[in-house]
Structure formats: C-alpha cells, structure tokens
Amino acid sequence: MSERSKKGRRPTSGARPFAPGEAPLGVRPGLGGQRRRAGADAGVRLLERREKDSTPSKQRSDRRRRLRPESMLLLRRFSLVLLLAAAFVAPPALAASGRLIVDEVKITGLAMLNEEAVSELAGISAGENLLGIDLLATERAIEALPFVARAQARIGIPGELRIEIRETPLLLRWQRGSETLLVSGSGQILGRIDSPLLSARGAEAAASLPLVVDATTVPFVEVGEVISPLDLDIVTRLASLTPADLGSSALQLTIQRDPQYGYLLQGVGEGFTWNAVFGIYSATIRPVEMLPGQVRLLRSLLANRERGVGWVILADGQAGTFTDPGVRPPPPPSPSVSPSPLLP
Known part of the structure; x- marks a missing residue:
C-alpha cells in the first residue's frame, strides 16, 4: 500500500473524540478522549441527589429543631412544677377516692x-x-x-x-421456782414460756427445748436483758449434749445450777437417775475450757455401769469419781471466788 493511501485512510481502532459533524444522532462529542452519552451528567446528578436525600431525617430534624439553652431550662422548670403539683394533689385525691384503705x-x-x-x-x-x-x-x-x-x-x-x-432463735428454758423463761442463743431473756405472744405451735416447740433448773438465789436478769457471758458459755456447751454423746441410755438430760455443787447434768432413764457434777467455773481458777475433757471423763465413767452410778464428781478432765445410787456426796471445795452471777 502506498504512503498516500495510508495517509488518506482513517484509523479504525483506538478511541478519539468525535469530530464536529461525526457524532451519531443522540451522541455528543466527548471531552478528554471520552465519549459520553447524552444525559449522563443528569444521571450522576440524580444519584448524588438521592444520596443526599438518604440522610436520616432525624439528624436533619435535630439540626433544624435543636432547642436553645433558654428553652431547655424553661422546659425543665415546667416539668418540675408538674411533678410537685402531682405529688401534692395525687395523695389526697387517692385517699378521698377510698382506694388506699387497708383491707x-x-x-x-x-x-x-x-x-x-x-x-x-x-x-x-x-x-x-x-x-x-x-x-x-x-x-x-x-x-x-x-x-x-x-x-x-x-x-x-x-x-x-x-x-x-x-x-429470735431460742436456745433453752431457764426455770427459777415456778417461773420458766426462754433464753435466746445470744443469752437474752425473751420472756415467759406462757407468754400470750406464743402460738400453740410455738409453745409446744418451746416446751421441748433443753431445760436449766436454777436453784440459786443470786440476782437474776430481767426480760430483755442478757445473762453473763460465762454462764452463757457453760449452758450452751451443756445444752448441746445428747445421751448419745455420753454413751448413755438416758431418755432425758437436764441442766441444774446448784448453790453448792455449781452446774450439774442429770440423766434420767428407765429405772435409773444419775447426777454429774461439773462444778463452779470462773474465768481464771476453773475456766470453762475444761468442760470438753469433763464430758469425755463422764462418758468413760458411765460406760458399762450407768445403772450402778448415783453421783459423778468431775474435778477436771482427768480426775473424777462416782458413788452408788442414792448416795449423795459432800459438795466439792469451791474456789475462792463466788459462783458466777447471772448478771453481766
């Protein structure tokens, strides 16, 4: 092909703008080497408008309707006035309506x-x-x-x-003469066992509590007051004992407080009764911490001879003796201090 024919022939490949008069109907000349269809710019503008319209209406309304600080303060004060008015008006209105009556x-x-x-x-x-x-x-x-x-x-x-x-949880009964009082776990005297405050079920449950028979004449605490910590410790330890703890066949255990012997534990069974003398305790001379040893000693003395035992003297956790049934031993020598008063 000659050079002339090459120059006269129009290239058939590659993208170029349409020359004036070359663009087909409905297509206009593009810019920058691109061909754009008629209406392309309008479509782009339509998409941009839709994106703008998709902005949450709440955000636009917040920007448009945002209250001024003065208006917010006024609205808060108005709400407070309404609440106060409701607080003063509603109770009398409800009371007058008869709906707030104790049924x-x-x-x-x-x-x-x-x-x-x-x-x-x-x-x-x-x-x-x-x-x-x-x-x-x-x-x-x-x-x-x-x-x-x-x-x-x-x-x-x-x-x-x-x-x-x-x-208030109950611990035991405390009997002095004809009066029987109920004692709590903290040592407080709650009241008489025949108190009208007790129900029939409550009186029955109270009658089954461990019993302390107090024969002393020392001053006693009043209802609502608390016995001494020493006496509370002693009776709590003794009240927790059961016949099985002592290896005994006794049907009932009773705590006694004697002016001469101090604290005793009495066991009553079918055809036998024994009394174990634990003695008079004090904070220094005979501390209550020796009581567990005395319990072990009592168990060993009752073993295989319970029906042949009358009184058991427990000097401490290692020394003890017993008498035949019906033989009451002389009271043991008391320490230099007097028996612990029930007053705190």
Missing part, C-alpha cells in the same frame, strides 16, 4: 409467735388509710418484742399491708 394485714415469717397478737401490737386494723400509716413506727413497735429480731413493713396496692418478721 388486709398480712404477716409473714412467723414460726413461734401468734399472728393475731403481733397484728394487735402493730396497732393497724382494716379500714385505715394506707397513706396515714407510719411504717417506721410500726416496725419499731414490733421490734420492741425480744422475740422479734427484725421487722419490715411495706404497703401493697391495692389495700394490703405486708409485715415481714424474723424471729
């Missing part, structure tokens, strides 16, 4: 105490206004009972007053 006083957590007696002590009856009840005063009135460790009163709607009670 039922429900007491839970009772095991030993009489529900009617506790309810009467609370001083709240059906028909009272719930809004007029002093819950704190109700709790304090019930907690004033030594039998009650804790009380919590709550108002339930509609018409229910709920009182939750946690009773």
Whole structure:
C-alpha cells in the first residue's frame, strides 16, 4: 500500500473524540478522549441527589429543631412544677377516692409467735388509710418484742399491708421456782414460756427445748436483758449434749445450777437417775475450757455401769469419781471466788 493511501485512510481502532459533524444522532462529542452519552451528567446528578436525600431525617430534624439553652431550662422548670403539683394533689385525691384503705394485714415469717397478737401490737386494723400509716413506727413497735429480731413493713396496692418478721432463735428454758423463761442463743431473756405472744405451735416447740433448773438465789436478769457471758458459755456447751454423746441410755438430760455443787447434768432413764457434777467455773481458777475433757471423763465413767452410778464428781478432765445410787456426796471445795452471777 502506498504512503498516500495510508495517509488518506482513517484509523479504525483506538478511541478519539468525535469530530464536529461525526457524532451519531443522540451522541455528543466527548471531552478528554471520552465519549459520553447524552444525559449522563443528569444521571450522576440524580444519584448524588438521592444520596443526599438518604440522610436520616432525624439528624436533619435535630439540626433544624435543636432547642436553645433558654428553652431547655424553661422546659425543665415546667416539668418540675408538674411533678410537685402531682405529688401534692395525687395523695389526697387517692385517699378521698377510698382506694388506699387497708383491707388486709398480712404477716409473714412467723414460726413461734401468734399472728393475731403481733397484728394487735402493730396497732393497724382494716379500714385505715394506707397513706396515714407510719411504717417506721410500726416496725419499731414490733421490734420492741425480744422475740422479734427484725421487722419490715411495706404497703401493697391495692389495700394490703405486708409485715415481714424474723424471729429470735431460742436456745433453752431457764426455770427459777415456778417461773420458766426462754433464753435466746445470744443469752437474752425473751420472756415467759406462757407468754400470750406464743402460738400453740410455738409453745409446744418451746416446751421441748433443753431445760436449766436454777436453784440459786443470786440476782437474776430481767426480760430483755442478757445473762453473763460465762454462764452463757457453760449452758450452751451443756445444752448441746445428747445421751448419745455420753454413751448413755438416758431418755432425758437436764441442766441444774446448784448453790453448792455449781452446774450439774442429770440423766434420767428407765429405772435409773444419775447426777454429774461439773462444778463452779470462773474465768481464771476453773475456766470453762475444761468442760470438753469433763464430758469425755463422764462418758468413760458411765460406760458399762450407768445403772450402778448415783453421783459423778468431775474435778477436771482427768480426775473424777462416782458413788452408788442414792448416795449423795459432800459438795466439792469451791474456789475462792463466788459462783458466777447471772448478771453481766
């Protein structure tokens, strides 16, 4: 092919802009070596507009409707006024409507105490206004009972007053003459065993507690007070003993407090009775820490001869002796200090 024909022939490959007059119908000349269809720019602008429209309306509205600080402060004050007005107006309105009336006083957590007696002590009856009840005063009135460790009163709607009670655990009975008192695990005198506060089930449970028969004449504590820590330690240790701990066939164990012998443990079975003298304790001369050794010694002395034993003298954890049934030994020599008083 000649050079002339090459120059006169138009290239058929490669991209170039359309020359004026060469663009087909509907296509316009492109710029920068590109060919663009008519309406391409409009499509791009349409997409950009849609992206802008897809912006969350909440963000735009927040930017448009953002309140000024002065308006926010005014709105807060207005809300506070409404709350205060509701607090003053709503209770009288509810009280006048008759919807906040005590229909039922429900007491839970009772095991030993009489529900009617506790309810009467609370001083709240059906028909009272719930809004007029002093819950704190109700709790304090019930907690004033030594039998009650804790009380919590709550108002339930509609018409229910709920009182939750946690009773004081009982440890033993303490008998002085014709009076029998109930002692808690902390040594507090809770009240008489025939107290009207006890239910029938509570009185039956109290009658099965370990018994301390006190024959001394030393001053005794009053109801609500606490016995001395030394005496509490002694009776707690003795009250925890069972006939099986002593290898005994006794049906009943009773703790006694004698003015001459000190603390005794009496075992009663079918056809036999024995008394074990643990003695008078003090913080220095005869500490209560020797009591576990005395228990072991008593077990060894009762072994295989329980029916032939009357009295057992336990000087300490290693020295002890016993008498025949019916023979009462002379009281052991007491330490230089007097028996521990029950007063703390």
